[in-house]
Amino acid sequence: MTTRRITIPKGSTNLTEVAEHAGVSAMTVSRVLNKPGKVAEATRKRVEASISKLGYVPNLAANTLRRRKSGVIVALVPTIDNSIFSDTIQGISDVLERAGYQLLLGCTSYDLDKEEKLTRAQLGRRPDGVILTGTLHTDETRKLLIDAAVPVVEMWDLSDQHIDNGVGFDNFQAGFDIAQYMLSRGPAKIGYVAPTLEHEAHENRAAKRSAGIYAAFEAANQPAPLRQNVPDPMNIEESGVIAADFVASNSELHGIICSSEIVGVGALKELQRRGWKIPEQISVAGIGDANIAQLVHPGLTTIHIPGRKIGERSAEVVLGHLNNSYPTRIQDDIGFQLVVRGSTR
Amino acid sequence: MTTRRITIPKGSTNLTEVAEHAGVSAMTVSRVLNKPGKVAEATRKRVEASISKLGYVPNLAANTLRRRKSGVIVALVPTIDNSIFSDTIQGISDVLERAGYQLLLGCTSYDLDKEEKLTRAQLGRRPDGVILTGTLHTDETRKLLIDAAVPVVEMWDLSDQHIDNGVGFDNFQAGFDIAQYMLSRGPAKIGYVAPTLEHEAHENRAAKRSAGIYAAFEAANQPAPLRQNVPDPMNIEESGVIAADFVASNSELHGIICSSEIVGVGALKELQRRGWKIPEQISVAGIGDANIAQLVHPGLTTIHIPGRKIGERSAEVVLGHLNNSYPTRIQDDIGFQLVVRGSTR
DNA sequence: TTTTGTGATGTTAAGCTTAACATCACGCGA
DNA sequence: TCGCGTGATGTTAAGCTTAACATCACAAAA
Numbered sequence: 001m002t003t004r005r006i007t008i009p010k011g012s013t014n015l016t017e018v019a020e021h022a023g024v025s026a027m028t029v030s031r032v033l034n035k036p037g038k039v040a041e042a043t044r045k046r047v048e049a050s051i052s053k054l055g056y057v058p059n060l061a062a063n064t065l066r067r068r069k070s071g072v073i074v075a076l077v078p079t080i081d082n083s084i085f086s087d088t089i090q091g092i093s094d095v096l097e098r099a100g101y102q103l104l105l106g107c108t109s110y111d112l113d114k115e116e117k118l119t120r121a122q123l124g125r126r127p128d129g130v131i132l133t134g135t136l137h138t139d140e141t142r143k144l145l146i147d148a149a150v151p152v153v154e155m156w157d158l159s160d161q162h163i164d165n166g167v168g169f170d171n172f173q174a175g176f177d178i179a180q181y182m183l184s185r186g187p188a189k190i191g192y193v194a195p196t197l198e199h200e201a202h203e204n205r206a207a208k209r210s211a212g213i214y215a216a217f218e219a220a221n222q223p224a225p226l227r228q229n230v231p232d233p234m235n236i237e238e239s240g241v242i243a244a245d246f247v248a249s250n251s252e253l254h255g256i257i258c259s260s261e262i263v264g265v266g267a268l269k270e271l272q273r274r275g276w277k278i279p280e281q282i283s284v285a286g287i288g289d290a291n292i293a294q295l296v297h298p299g300l301t302t303i304h305i306p307g308r309k310i311g312e313r314s315a316e317v318v319l320g321h322l323n324n325s326y327p328t329r330i331q332d333d334i335g336f337q338l339v340v341r342g343s344t345r
Numbered sequence: 346m347t348t349r350r351i352t353i354p355k356g357s358t359n360l361t362e363v364a365e366h367a368g369v370s371a372m373t374v375s376r377v378l379n380k381p382g383k384v385a386e387a388t389r390k391r392v393e394a395s396i397s398k399l400g401y402v403p404n405l406a407a408n409t410l411r412r413r414k415s416g417v418i419v420a421l422v423p424t425i426d427n428s429i430f431s432d433t434i435q436g437i438s439d440v441l442e443r444a445g446y447q448l449l450l451g452c453t454s455y456d457l458d459k460e461e462k463l464t465r466a467q468l469g470r471r472p473d474g475v476i477l478t479g480t481l482h483t484d485e486t487r488k489l490l491i492d493a494a495v496p497v498v499e500m501w502d503l504s505d506q507h508i509d510n511g512v513g514f515d516n517f518q519a520g521f522d523i524a525q526y527m528l529s530r531g532p533a534k535i536g537y538v539a540p541t542l543e544h545e546a547h548e549n550r551a552a553k554r555s556a557g558i559y560a561a562f563e564a565a566n567q568p569a570p571l572r573q574n575v576p577d578p579m580n581i582e583e584s585g586v587i588a589a590d591f592v593a594s595n596s597e598l599h600g601i602i603c604s605s606e607i608v609g610v611g612a613l614k615e616l617q618r619r620g621w622k623i624p625e626q627i628s629v630a631g632i633g634d635a636n637i638a639q640l641v642h643p644g645l646t647t648i649h650i651p652g653r654k655i656g657e658r659s660a661e662v663v664l665g666h667l668n669n670s671y672p673t674r675i676q677d678d679i680g681f682q683l684v685v686r687g688s689t690r
Numbered sequence: 691t692t693t694t695g696t697g698a699t700g701t702t703a704a705g706c707t708t709a710a711c712a713t714c715a716c717g718c719g720a
Numbered sequence: 721t722c723g724c725g726t727g728a729t730g731t732t733a734a735g736c737t738t739a740a741c742a743t744c745a746c747a748a749a750a
Contacts, residue, residue: 012471012492014736025700030738040698055492060469061415062736064406065705072449081435081653083428090426093452102466104417105450107438121447124405125417126357147357147400236640265640272642295581295610296641297617308426359706370730375708385728407706410735 013056022050033058064126072102073318074122076132078110082262084289084307085133088155091311092131099319101128108133116141123148129318135159135166136204151321155314157205158333165321165330167314171205174303174336175212175259176219178285181301181338182255183220185283185345189252192225193243193267194259195232209259209287226250230263240266244274247282255283255344261290264300268343283344298342305336358401367395378403409471418663419467421451421460421477427607429634429652430478433500436656437476444664446473453478461486468493474663480504480511481549496666500659502550503678510666510675512659516550519632519648519681520557520604521564526646526683527600527630528565530690534597537570538588538612539604540577554604554632571595575608585611589619592627600628600689606635609645613688628689643687650681 019026024047031039032047039047050056064070075092077085089105096103104122108115116138122130123144129151135158145152145163152164159166182190192213194206217224228246230239244267247253258264264286268278276282278298286293288302313332320326364371369392376384377392384392395401409415420437422430438448449467453460461483467475468489474496480503490497490508497509504511527535537558539551559569573591575584589612592598603609609631613623621627623643631638633647658677665671 012494015738016736026736027701027738028699031699034738038698043698055488057465057468057489057493059410059471059736061406061409061471062705063469063738065404065410065707065735066737066739068705070406079435080425080438081432083431086428086431087426089450090424090452093425093450097452097463100466102470103450105434105438105448107435107442118442120402121445123402124408125447126404126406143400144402148402149357269640269642292637292640295614295637297614360708361706371706372708372731373729376729379708383728388728404706407735408708410705410737411707411709413735 012059013054014059015056018047018050018054018056021054022047068126069128070126071100072104072125072127073315074104074106074119074125074127074130076106076108076115076118076122076130078108078133080105080107083291087291087307088311088314091308091313092315093311095312095315095319101319112136112138112141116144119144128322129153131155131314131318134204135162137163151318153314153317153330155310157208158331162329162331165317165332167310167317167330167332167334169305169310169334169336171208172212172215174287174305175209176216177212177336177338178257178287178303179213179216179225180220181340182257182283182285182344183216183222185255188254188283190225191228191246191250191253191256192259193228193230193239193246193256193263195234195239195263196229206259213257225257226253228256234260234262234266236262236266236269238266239263240268240270243267244270244276247271247276248274253282255279255285258284258286261286261288261293261300261302264288264302264343265290265292265296268296268298268300278343279345285344288339293339293341301341301344302339303336304339306334310334357404358399359404360401363392363395363399363401366399367392413471414473415471416445417447417449417470417472418660419449419451419464419470419472419475421453421463421467421475423453423455423478425450425452428636432636432652433656433659436653436658437660438656440657440660440664446664457481457483457486461489464489473667474498476500476659476663479549480507482508496663498659498662498675500655502553503676507674507676510662510677512655512662512675512677512679514650514655514679514681516553517557517560519650520554521561522557522681522683523602523630523632523646523648524558524561524570525565526685527602527628527689528561528567530600530628533599533628535570536573536591536595536598536601537604538573538575538584538591538601538608540579540584540608541574551604558602570602571598573601579605579607579611581607581611581614583611584608585613585615588612589615589621592616592621593619598627600624600630603629603631606631606633606638606645606647609633609647609688610635610637610641613641613643613645623688624690630689633684638684638686646686646689647684648681649684651679655679 015026015029019029029047032044073096080086093103106118119141131153133156135154154162154166156168158168230242268284286300286302289305293300293302317330360371360374364374374392377389418441425431441448451463464486476498478501480499487508499507499511501513503513575587613629631645631647634650638645638647662675
């Protein structure tokens with residue numbers, strides 16, 4: 001613990017040292033930082049000079065301890081590296097920062113036990129609010145969050161049983177809309193490519209989408225679509241090959257719906273590689289949350305989900321409760337958009 | 346501050362309450378949590394039962410205050426929503442979590458003053474280490490970090506003047522290698538598409554890449570490449586159009602190098618839309634940090650930068666210093682790979 | 691002149707945990 | 721039997737800040 005640094009880490013400067021340097025009491029320094037209006041101009045200037053001179057950085061641990069509020073908001077997401085949630089996190093981060101809050105981030109890897117462990121650890125920081133993903137949690141996680149007595153937002157999925165608030169969209173409707181669109185393009189045989197449901201945390205979301213898709217077929221008096229499973233977690237290459245095989249071995253198909261953008265783009269790419277003309281020979285659609293549909297050529301027709309907006313809104317809801325702006329729980333359906341691009345006829 | 350919750354937020358359970366419930370002193374409870382081996386089996390069981398019964402969650406603010414270490418690592422990145430850095434953050438997060446550390450995240454939006462403000466605020470949490478992006482910072486930021494006397498890692502860019510440690514790759518070499526590859530594919534006229542240098546924080550990185558590219562042309566006894574500017578921050582559509590116009594109006598070109606993957610993919614897509622055959626009529630290459638090169642068809646030849654690894658390594662370096670595993674500053678060149686795909690001849 | 695209000699600043703204690711030291715009981719060797 | 725080491729547990733204070741209350745000077749009102 002010693003050496004390595006030139007400066008000896010004898011505990012950083014604190015309020016008292018600043019106070020001594022400025023010839024005032026610690027309380028006055030505290031006031032300069034928190035309620036500058038309550039301090040006489042001259043004194044304030046002097047204190048500010050001392051702060052700057054000594055390079056004082058307030059200790060927020062002590063602050064949190066005394067005030068019982070930390071200025072920290074916790075966000076738990078399954079993962080951030082595949083861009084599904086990175087937009088959302090950016091949205092959260094932007095809103096929090098503007099309001100002077102800090103973001104404590106945790107990744108659950110779609111693992112409910114890990115989520116519970118993380119929740120417990122993060123609550124130790126006494127966050128002023130918690131944002132988490134999905135509606136599937138262990139009972140203990142739920143209990144921890146309720147006991148913490150801070151605003152909680154579950155985002156992405158909506159449900160009737162939110163711990164506190166919900167911000168998201170209707171996965172059933174998303175599935176329904178894309179299927180309805182595909183069916184509306186004239187008499188056509190449509191297939192459905194979706195991951196097998198391994199992860200519990202996926203299941204909820206994906207199952208709702210599937211249900212929406214099947215419902216649209218039923219509403220159109222069509223038999224249930226031919227279905228092809230792809231492995232989960234999804235790999236773009238692998239799922240592309242599987243989807244392309246599926247298309248090749250079912251020559252009656254005019255189009256496929258992929259349950260995610262990843263699978264959709266993978267299918268598009270592999271079909272093109274094999275020489276299929278898209279959309280002339282086969283239409284491909286996705287349900288999108290990765291924002292990659294617009295990168296490929298032709299663009300992938302997809303359900304666009306406003307991930308960033310979900311994040312922004314979630315953060316706003318938390319902050320709103322901290323302001324007492326919201327008398328009751330919020331349940332906010334952000335919606336989604338069907339975006340038609342070149343990959344469908 | 347009242348109402349809204351059924352449970353009255355009378356300040357959560359603390360050590361003392363657990364101690365009373367278990368009929369021991371607060372210190373014993375603390376030991377159960379931190380040095381379970383030092384407590385008799387029976388006592389430990391009893392205390393653990395009380396903890397669970399009362400739903401006690403240790404207050405890490407008090408812990409931090411007393412121990413002078415927080416278990417928090419700060420990471421500052423320019424942005425996370427465009428997937429350039431989301432891999433990196435995931436890497437950091439994974440390593441930290443495995444080691445029981447928490448991640449406090451901040452987004453600077455390529456704004457050095459915002460970075461300074463964020464640094465000051467985050468240092469108030471008394472983090473055990475700081476990871477930040479790039480080597481361009483205000484003097485005050487540098488001073489704050491040095492005074493904080495914790496391990497600091499600057500990642501992505503390497504330099505001779507790191508505040509403390511550096512983990513990244515050589516942007517000059519990346520530019521050099523991709524240009525050298527393009528020139529090696531036979532006698533060809535190659536163009537260069539790069540953003541105008543608005544953001545200082547970009548400048549450093551992009552300027553080095555450009556320098557590498559020009560150096561490769563010089564080394565091959567070629568005149569400097571024709572250059573086309575695209576706006577910065579980069580927009581995939583817009584830069585694609587500009588790049589395609591550039592190609593169309595310079596018929597002597599056999600290929601283009603794009604200074605980023607975003608521009609490369611945009612160019613690829615727009616050229617395809619206009620009916621160009623790739624790579625038969627024109628080769629396209631990028632310098633990649635967005636991991637989208639593999640999504641498109643044909644795949645984009647690019648310099649792959651291991652963003653996740655940069656994150657993992659950065660976190661490891663911080664933790665290593667906290668362990669005293671590293672006697673001196675680390676300067677780690679992670680490298681990159683030239684990945685040849687279908688977009689170049 | 692006395693009273694009273696007001697703004698500026700100071701004092702005390704609490705918020706929760708842990709390092710450091712103190713205590714205590716028990717067993718074992720001399 | 722005595723002394724002492726050892727393991728288990730307790731006591732005290734400190735870490736840094738701020739809420740709540742106290743004090744003080746000074747000016748305006750009576």
